Amino acid sequence: MTTPLSHIRNFSIIAHIDHGKSTLADRLIQFTGGLTAREMSAQVLDNMDIEKERGITIKAQTVRLKYTAKDGETYELNLMDTPGHVDFAYEVSRSLAACEGALLVVDAAQGVEAQTLANVYQSIEHDHEIVPVINKIDLPAADVDKVKAEIEDIIGLPADDAVLASAKAGIGIEEALEAIVTRIPPPKGDATAPLVAMLVDSWYDPYLGVVILVRVVDGVLKKGQQIKFMQAGTTHLIDRVGCFTPKREELTEIGAGEIGFITAQIKDVAQARVGDTVTDAKKPAAQALPGFKEVQPVVFCGMFPTDANDFEKLRESIQKLRLNDASFSFEMESSAALGFGFRCGFLGLLHLEIIQERLTREYDLDLITTAPSVVYKLKLGHTKNEAAKEIELHNPADMPDPNRIDEIQEPWIEAVIYVPDEYLGPILKLCQDRRGVQKNLTYVGGRAQITYELPLNEVVFDFYDRLKSISRGYASFDYHQIGHRPGDLVKMSILVNNEPVDALSMIVHRGTAETRGRGMCERLKDLIPRHMFKIPIQAAIGGKVIARETIAALRKDVTAKCYGGDATRKKKLLEKQKEGKKRMREYGNVNIPQEAFIAALRMGDDA
Ligand SMILES: Nc1nc2c(ncn2[C@@H]2O[C@H](COP(=O)(O)OP(=O)(O)OP(=O)(O)O)[C@@H](O)[C@H]2O)c(=O)[nH]1
Numbered sequence: 001m002t003t004p005l006s007h008i009r010n011f012s013i014i015a016h017i018d019h020g021k022s023t024l025a026d027r028l029i030q031f032t033g034g035l036t037a038r039e040m041s042a043q044v045l046d047n048m049d050i051e052k053e054r055g056i057t058i059k060a061q062t063v064r065l066k067y068t069a070k071d072g073e074t075y076e077l078n079l080m081d082t083p084g085h086v087d088f089a090y091e092v093s094r095s096l097a098a099c100e101g102a103l104l105v106v107d108a109a110q111g112v113e114a115q116t117l118a119n120v121y122q123s124i125e126h127d128h129e130i131v132p133v134i135n136k137i138d139l140p141a142a143d144v145d146k147v148k149a150e151i152e153d154i155i156g157l158p159a160d161d162a163v164l165a166s167a168k169a170g171i172g173i174e175e176a177l178e179a180i181v182t183r184i185p186p187p188k189g190d191a192t193a194p195l196v197a198m199l200v201d202s203w204y205d206p207y208l209g210v211v212i213l214v215r216v217v218d219g220v221l222k223k224g225q226q227i228k229f230m231q232a233g234t235t236h237l238i239d240r241v242g243c244f245t246p247k248r249e250e251l252t253e254i255g256a257g258e259i260g261f262i263t264a265q266i267k268d269v270a271q272a273r274v275g276d277t278v279t280d281a282k283k284p285a286a287q288a289l290p291g292f293k294e295v296q297p298v299v300f301c302g303m304f305p306t307d308a309n310d311f312e313k314l315r316e317s318i319q320k321l322r323l324n325d326a327s328f329s330f331e332m333e334s335s336a337a338l339g340f341g342f343r344c345g346f347l348g349l350l351h352l353e354i355i356q357e358r359l360t361r362e363y364d365l366d367l368i369t370t371a372p373s374v375v376y377k378l379k380l381g382h383t384k385n386e387a388a389k390e391i392e393l394h395n396p397a398d399m400p401d402p403n404r405i406d407e408i409q410e411p412w413i414e415a416v417i418y419v420p421d422e423y424l425g426p427i428l429k430l431c432q433d434r435r436g437v438q439k440n441l442t443y444v445g446g447r448a449q450i451t452y453e454l455p456l457n458e459v460v461f462d463f464y465d466r467l468k469s470i471s472r473g474y475a476s477f478d479y480h481q482i483g484h485r486p487g488d489l490v491k492m493s494i495l496v497n498n499e500p501v502d503a504l505s506m507i508v509h510r511g512t513a514e515t516r517g518r519g520m521c522e523r524l525k526d527l528i529p530r531h532m533f534k535i536p537i538q539a540a541i542g543g544k545v546i547a548r549e550t551i552a553a554l555r556k557d558v559t560a561k562c563y564g565g566d567a568t569r570k571k572k573l574l575e576k577q578k579e580g581k582k583r584m585r586e587y588g589n590v591n592i593p594q595e596a597f598i599a600a601l602r603m604g605d606d607a
Contacts, residue, residue, distance in 0.1 A: 002220065002255025003076040005186050010215070010259055012080040012095050014119040015105035016112075016476060020135040023167035024105055024176070025063070025081055029246060031173045032065040032077070062200075062213055062259050064243040069181045077180060078243075078259040080200075082119075091201065094274050096122055098200045098215035098259060101129040101184030103176060104157070108134050108142035112150045114418035114449075114476030120155050131179045132162035138169045154444045189256035195219030195280040198289050199229070200259070202272035204323035208240065210266035214254065214278055217289065221254045221262060226281040230288040234271060235281045236264035269326045295327045297345025298411065298481070299352055299460055300394045302333055302370035302503060303359070304341030310365060311340045317363035318342055321355060328355055335397070335502055338368060343395060346372075349460055370503035371396070374456045377409040377484050397502040399491045402542065408507075409484035411456040414439070416449065417467065419475035424448045426470045434458035435509060453482065457507070492517055492546075495538040496528070497590045513539075517547035527596040530554040535590055 015021040065077040082095045096102070102123045106112055123130055132151050134144055144164060151159035163179055165172030201213040214221065221227070221241055228235045240263040242250040254260035266272055274295070277288035305314045318330050329345040346352040352372060359365045376393040381404055388406075393399060415436075419427050421443070431438070431452045440451035454463075459479065467475045492513055494504040504524075508516050517539030524537050528551060535551040 002191075002253060002258060005189060005191075005257045007073065008076050008078070008186055008257045009101070009180050009184050010078045010080070010099040010187055010257070011101045011103060011180055011184050012082050012099045012123075013103045013105055014082065014092075014096075014116070014123055015135075016107070016110070016114070016116040016119075019105050019107040019110065019113075019116070020167045021105050022081070024103070024133065024135060024165065024173075025079060027167050027170060027173045028065060028077075028079060028177065029063055031177065032067045061246070062244060063246045064259070065245070067177050067181065070178060071181075075181050076258070077177070080259070091274065092119060093122055094198070094200050096126045096128065098198060099126070099128065100187055101131065101180070103163075103180070104130050104132045104151075104155075105135050106132060106147055106151060108136045108144055108147055109139045111143075111147050112154050114416055114478050117155065117416070117418065117478070120157075129184045130157055131176075131183050132157060132159050133165050133172070133176055134159075134162050135165050135167055137164050137171065138166040154447075187257035189216070190218045191220060191256040193218035194283045194285045195221060195225075195227070195278070196285045196289060197221060197254075197278040199272060199274060199276040199278055201274055202269045202326070204269055208263045210263065210269050210272055210323075212262050212264070212266070212272050212278075213259065214262060215259045216254050216256055218256055218285070219280065220256065221260070221278070223252055227262075227264065228279050228281040228284055229272070230277040230279055230284075232271060232273065232276055236266060238262050238264050269323060273326060295347065297327065297329050297347060298374060298456065299346045299349055299372050300343060300375065301346075301352060301372040302335065302338070302341055302343050302395065303330075303356070304335070304338040304368045304370070306366040306368055308339045313363070314342070314359070314365055314367070317359055317365060318344070320363075321358060325355075327351070333395070335370075338370070338503060341368075345394070349464075368503070371506050372460060373506065374411050374460055376411075376489070376507060378405055379407040379409075380404050381406050393507075396491055396505045396507050399505075399507070402491070407486050408489040410487045410489060410507075412482050412485050413454055413456050413459060413479040414482050415452050415454055415459065415477060415479040417452065417475055417477050418447060418449050419471050420447050423471040423475060424450075427467065427475055430463075430466055430470060434463065435512070454479075455485075455487065455509070456481065490541050492520075493540050494520060494524070495536070495540060495545075496524070496592065497535045498538075499590075501592070510541075513541060514546050517541075521547045521549040524592075524596060525549040525551055528590065528592055531590060 013021045013025060061081045063079045065079060066074055067077050068074045080095045080099060082092045104120060106116060120130065134147050136142060137144060148159040148162060151157055151162065163172050163175045165176060196218045197214040197216045199212060200215055202210055205211050221238065223238055223241050225238045226235060227238055240250060241252065241254050241260060242248060243260040251260065279285040305311050322328055322330065327347050328351065330342045332340065333343040334340050346355065349372065356367065356369055359367060373394065373396050378391050378393050378400070380389050380391060380400060382388040383404065417427060427450065431454065434454055435458055436452040436454040438450070438452055442449050464477060467477055488510045489507050490510050490513060492506055492508045493500045521537045521539055528535065530551055530553065532554055534553045537549045537551065538545045539547040
């Protein structure tokens, strides 16, 4: 038996990072008896190690709670946890589409922040009923009245009846549950219509294969049913249906308005894309649900094993990770200097770092990650043998002959930054330095809301970190892509000991090339250890060197006395010095430590 629509409530919790979403979710689970105190681990919804360590939610999870309200009725509450970082915005959007309402958690000491706003607007777009929850009222710095005023002024939501809570201390939990039942509307749907369900999330489970989270809109999903994914066009036989309480529980069916999981002997998450519509294969719905969007990786980098013998291990590990994350892409790549590896695509730099960290930590791999790059569009003129064409460039090392390039286009974003007044000046300078175009600037209650258009390339590497450090953590930031635009862009090569290092080459704006080149050389100078010989580090555009640093020799330079002598003699001497040394990853005899590749891109204070 499925629960009647009137007794179902589907809601998510939206919040800025660290405002207490996961802690509140855990409390709701605990209060409704989903888990005994002993079963509650530190945080049940954030179930990946890295999520716990970084304190961020990556994959959306849904928990079904049974709550007997003060009206004496028992309700089925489906709580969706949503990721909080800009890199995972699409997953947030899908989760929101599966709900009728949201708890808006705002930190009583921090107040409304940019991510809160971005999520609230999305939630409002989905016609949600939003219940403000002012959390962390136990903190000495809590200022409930100020936060209420902010919710009303900035977001435009009535905050008089906001729930006052401390998720940590367990205050206001029942009030939050009552608000869910009384203020959030039940789902609408037609249990007798043909099956229409939204694919909200999918992940790989070693025992069950691909697990798919669905929100049934109309009809019923049953074990043994033949289903069809309308976008993918594939059909599958459902072998399990169930829900999480948060323990996995098997059911016989998931009815209209409900959220639950299915398995259907699917091997690869790429076959179950978030946003697809699930219908009955024999009695399909006339129309798919709106809003399906293929998520595209925006940041690319190469990943190579430090030890060439680990290539197969890297391939297997990447394949395993990909099983659980269809938004991450990879293809084989070979480089003269680095050997065999993979070119991988990510939703953002945080996504990249998470995957890199998992490969290193969970799969015990020693990796070299090349300079991340966004995707450029190139217009190429015709040659004797080839017609004019447009190509996408994922790897700066593949840049064609500049003479053939008619135009280079780079991706742009619109960013909304939210910052207390006193940090406004430095933030505007940062945006300006990153080639930003200011679109809007408004003040709301001592804070500025700034809208900028920026080239993604200038944001991807360390913009977020810089923003946080300039504003002592108070600025917040959210963005979406707004398409490609032509730019005066050039490829900058980095030469270490006169050898170009492909993995460090990057595409830069001509106007900032010199500053960037100088910055790169200076940072590399610190990152590369001293060797037996002097190492020139140069940044060059085409054949022209635009910046240079030199790493002094560690001890007496044995080649110094051969100036004017021939190159082979120099080489012999160097070979001799190298004898007996461990083989290292080398570029023209220079060993570059792996952290140098990303670290060199962090632009620091100079840009
Ligand atoms: N003092 C106090 N601290 C709280 C309260 N609720 C949560 N915290 C703390 O705030 C920090 C962030 O809480 P989380 O629940 O992980 O925040 P989150 O919003 O889920 O963060 P993301 O998953 O990154 O979006 C943790 O250190 C919590 O212990 C509260 O009511 N009072």
